[in-house]
Amino acid sequence: MQRYIYPPVSEWPSLLQRPKMDVSELFESVRTVLNDVKTEGDVALHRYSEKFDGFTGPGFKVTAAETESAAALLSPELKAAIKQAAANILKFHSAQQLKVEKVETQPGVICWQKSVGIEKVGLYIPGGTAPLFSTVLMLAIPASIAGCQEIVLCTPPDKTGAIHPAILFAASVAGVKTIYKLGGIQAIGAMAYGTQSIPKVYKIFGPGNRYVTAAKQLVSLADVAIDMPAGPSEVLVMADDSARPAFVAADLLSQAEHGADSQVILLTTSQSLLDETLAEVEKQVALLPREDGTRKALTESRAILLHSVDEMIRMSNAYAPEHLILSVDEPETVVDKIVNAGSVFMGHFTPESAGDYASGTNHTLPTHGHARAYSGVNLDSFIRKITFQKISESGLRELGPVIEQMAGAEKLQAHKNAVTIRLNSLK
Incomplete structure (x- = not known):
C-alpha cells in the first residue's frame, strides 16, 4: 500500500x-454481441455460450431436479448458514415496507401513494472462481418481498452445463424458480431484449466483470433499467x-x-x-x-x-x-x-x-464515488411508487381556481378548461 x-x-x-474504470473501449465488441442477441435470439445465445463458456448444451433452463439435487452437494453447515443469512436479509428488508397513508391536503382533496413491485426483474449472478451465491439472497429476497411477479436468474455454467450448487440452493431458499444457464454479455442481452427461451425483463440487477458492466450500461440507454452504476x-x-x-x-x-x-x-x-x-x-x-x-x-x-x-x-x-x-x-x-x-x-x-x-443489510452497493448520489439496493429498488388522488365536488370548488390561475399563467388553455368545464357544471 x-x-x-x-x-x-x-x-x-x-x-x-x-x-x-472506463469500459467505453469495450462498447463496440459488447454492442456486437448485444445486437446479435437482439436479432438472432437463441441462435446467438448458443453461439456465444459455446464461445465464452464452452457450454454446448441443448437448452438453458435449469430443471427442478437440478435444483433439488444441489442441496445434497453442500455441507449441512453451509446450508444452515445460507438459511440464517436469508432469514436476516428477509427481516431487514421486510421492515422497509411502508403502509399506505391517505393525506387530505385540503378539504375534499385526498392523495396517497402505493408501492407496486416491478413486474419482471432479471438477476445476474456471476459464477466462475467466485460464485456469488450470497448475491442471490441479496437480490431475490427483496424482489420477492416487493411482489415482483416474475424473477429471472441468469448465471454462467461450466462446460458441462453445471451451476455451482450453492447458487442453486440459495435460489431455492429465496424462492427463485426460473433459472437459466447463461452468463456474460449474452445473458444481459437476453434479459434486456427477450429471446425464444429467455423472457424480457423490465430491470436488471447484479454485479459482473467489465464486459457485463459495459453490457448493462448499453442496454440501459433505451431498453431496460438497471440497478446502479457498478x-x-x-x-x-x-x-x-x-x-x-x-x-x-x-x-x-x-x-x-x-x-x-x-x-x-x-x-x-x-x-x-x-x-x-x-x-x-x-x-x-x-x-x-x-x-x-x-x-x-x-x-x-x-x-x-x-x-x-x-x-x-x-x-x-x-x-x-x-x-x-x-x-x-x-x-x-x-x-x-x-x-x-x-x-x-x-x-x-x-x-x-x-x-x-x-x-x-444489502451488499449490492454504489461504487466509484456513486454513493454521493445513489443508494445501495433495497426494497425500493424493486418497486415503483404510484400516486393516487380523489377530489370531491366541494374539493374542486376550492382547488379549481388555483389550478385555473396556474394553467392560465403557463398558457396551457386545455389544462385550464379541464377544470373550468367541471366548475361550470357545478353551478
Missing part, C-alpha cells in the same frame, strides 16, 4: 483517485489508536481480494496504528489463496495519516466509499457526520464481511 503522512488538503483529490469493490477504514491492527488489515484485505482493480483506503490518526497495520497486511496477504490479485489491488491502495478525526471524516466524505468501516473508539460520535457512503460498519467487531453475507 502507498503510505502518506499528513498530506495537505490540496493533494487529497489526487490521493483519492480510483483505478481507471465498478470494482472498495472499502475505506477510519481507525484511531483504539483499533486493532490485525482487524484493520483483515478488513482491508477482504476487499482487496476481490481483484486487481479493487481499492482499499486506510485513514488513521495514529502513526503506530498505520505502521502495525501495514505490517499485518504483509503478514496476512501472504496466506491468501488469491494473493497475486490482492497484491495488485494493494498497489493502488493507500494508507494515510491525518491530524484529526474531523480530517478523516472530511476525506471519507470526499471519497464516498462503497463500504466504510468506523474502527474508532466511539463510532456513534462520528457516524452522524457521514454523508457519503454505501454502507457503514461501526465499531471494532463489525467487519464488512458481515454485511456481505449475513447481518441483513
Whole structure:
C-alpha cells in the first residue's frame, strides 16, 4: 500500500483517485454481441455460450431436479448458514415496507401513494472462481418481498452445463424458480431484449466483470433499467489508536481480494496504528489463496495519516466509499457526520464481511464515488411508487381556481378548461 503522512488538503483529490474504470473501449465488441442477441435470439445465445463458456448444451433452463439435487452437494453447515443469512436479509428488508397513508391536503382533496413491485426483474449472478451465491439472497429476497411477479436468474455454467450448487440452493431458499444457464454479455442481452427461451425483463440487477458492466450500461440507454452504476469493490477504514491492527488489515484485505482493480483506503490518526497495520497486511496477504490479485489491488491502495478525526471524516466524505468501516473508539460520535457512503460498519467487531453475507443489510452497493448520489439496493429498488388522488365536488370548488390561475399563467388553455368545464357544471 502507498503510505502518506499528513498530506495537505490540496493533494487529497489526487490521493483519492480510483483505478481507471472506463469500459467505453469495450462498447463496440459488447454492442456486437448485444445486437446479435437482439436479432438472432437463441441462435446467438448458443453461439456465444459455446464461445465464452464452452457450454454446448441443448437448452438453458435449469430443471427442478437440478435444483433439488444441489442441496445434497453442500455441507449441512453451509446450508444452515445460507438459511440464517436469508432469514436476516428477509427481516431487514421486510421492515422497509411502508403502509399506505391517505393525506387530505385540503378539504375534499385526498392523495396517497402505493408501492407496486416491478413486474419482471432479471438477476445476474456471476459464477466462475467466485460464485456469488450470497448475491442471490441479496437480490431475490427483496424482489420477492416487493411482489415482483416474475424473477429471472441468469448465471454462467461450466462446460458441462453445471451451476455451482450453492447458487442453486440459495435460489431455492429465496424462492427463485426460473433459472437459466447463461452468463456474460449474452445473458444481459437476453434479459434486456427477450429471446425464444429467455423472457424480457423490465430491470436488471447484479454485479459482473467489465464486459457485463459495459453490457448493462448499453442496454440501459433505451431498453431496460438497471440497478446502479457498478465498478470494482472498495472499502475505506477510519481507525484511531483504539483499533486493532490485525482487524484493520483483515478488513482491508477482504476487499482487496476481490481483484486487481479493487481499492482499499486506510485513514488513521495514529502513526503506530498505520505502521502495525501495514505490517499485518504483509503478514496476512501472504496466506491468501488469491494473493497475486490482492497484491495488485494493494498497489493502488493507500494508507494515510491525518491530524484529526474531523480530517478523516472530511476525506471519507470526499471519497464516498462503497463500504466504510468506523474502527474508532466511539463510532456513534462520528457516524452522524457521514454523508457519503454505501454502507457503514461501526465499531471494532463489525467487519464488512458481515454485511456481505449475513447481518441483513444489502451488499449490492454504489461504487466509484456513486454513493454521493445513489443508494445501495433495497426494497425500493424493486418497486415503483404510484400516486393516487380523489377530489370531491366541494374539493374542486376550492382547488379549481388555483389550478385555473396556474394553467392560465403557463398558457396551457386545455389544462385550464379541464377544470373550468367541471366548475361550470357545478353551478
